[in-house]
Amino acid sequence: YRMTQRGRCEDIDECLNPSTCPDEQCVNSPGSYQCVPCTEGFRGWNGQCLDVDECLEPNVCTNGDCSNLEGSYMCSCHKGYTRTPDHKHCKDIDECQQGNLCVNGQCKNTEGSFRCTCGQGYQLSAAKDQCEDIDECQHHHLCAHGQCRNTEGSFQCVCDQGYRASGLGDHCEDINECLEDKSVCQRGDCINTAGSYDCTCPDGFQLDDNKTCQDINECEHPGLCGPQGECLNT
Ligand SMILES: [Ca+2]
Ligand SMILES: [Ca+2]
Ligand SMILES: [Ca+2]
Ligand SMILES: [Ca+2]
Structure with a gap:
């Protein structure tokens, strides 16, 4: 306390002096004051608690973009990544667990993406997320002395009379x-x-x-x- 000009006692606000609580929050009270540590996400500065801009720290929101919030921060994740429940990290999505990708092939999860390995008779779709049947009849000269019929995952030669499909099934052979x-x-x-x-x-x-x-x-x-x-x- 201090004496006013009129001779009364008056509380001194110690918190008006920045150096009272240089690294904490200063809370004034009648006849006293308290230095209170700042809660998480804030840092004390000259008696006040200021938001920490976590986005300035290295390795925050790896594989995403950081947005600073008052007392916190949030990640917006890049494609192939999803936010952890606390919104503070980005983690790889295991696309292979979704079940509808790489049908007719094998799905392999990768960091930030995934890869389809297609089985025989199938090729990667343009979007690279599925394995599509190859229409062998469109692309090759198959089934001489017969007709080529595309099938799911393969093809078939329907042979002219007097011919039958060869061992490999890719052309028609004369019957002796x-x-x-x-x-x-x-x-x-x-x-x-x-x-x-x-x-x-x-x-x-x-x-x-x-x-x-x-x-x-x-x-x-x-x-x-x-x-x-x-x-x-x-
Ligand atoms: Ca913040
Ligand atoms: Ca992935
Ligand atoms: Ca086919
Ligand atoms: Ca013959």
Whole structure:
């Protein structure tokens, strides 16, 4: 206290002197004062508590942008990152846990992003977040002697008659009918051709619908064994 001009006692406000509480908040009271530490997020300066600008500190809001708040701060996170519940940090989003990415492939989480590795028959979509079926029929000369049909994750050759799909399934191969069925020309000789086969018939046989050798019934020709003979077809 101090004496006023009128002779009364008056409280001295010690807090008017900045050096009273240089690093804390100064709280004046009748006849006294108190230096009170500032709460978190504030720092004492000449008896007052001032907001700390946390955004000026290094490594605040890594992978995001820092906004200073009175007594606090907040992070706005970059793409691929999300705020922690206290809004004070940015952490990587594990996109692979979302379940709808990299379908038909494998999802690998990375810091700030993710990566799809696509299985055979699939390619990365333009947005790089999915694996799309490759339309093999559009891009390659496949299925010679047949028609290419795109399927999910693969393709199929639908072969012309006389052809069948090769072991790898990428083209159509001639069927060697002469090897598959030794009796295909019956008594004739079989000659394989591309997409078909030919039969050549021995004497006494004729080609029937170009595919089998049929015995010729010579006795159907009248007068073959003369008036006295009887014709016996063999
Ligand atoms: Ca602050
Ligand atoms: Ca990630
Ligand atoms: Ca396909
Ligand atoms: Ca053939």
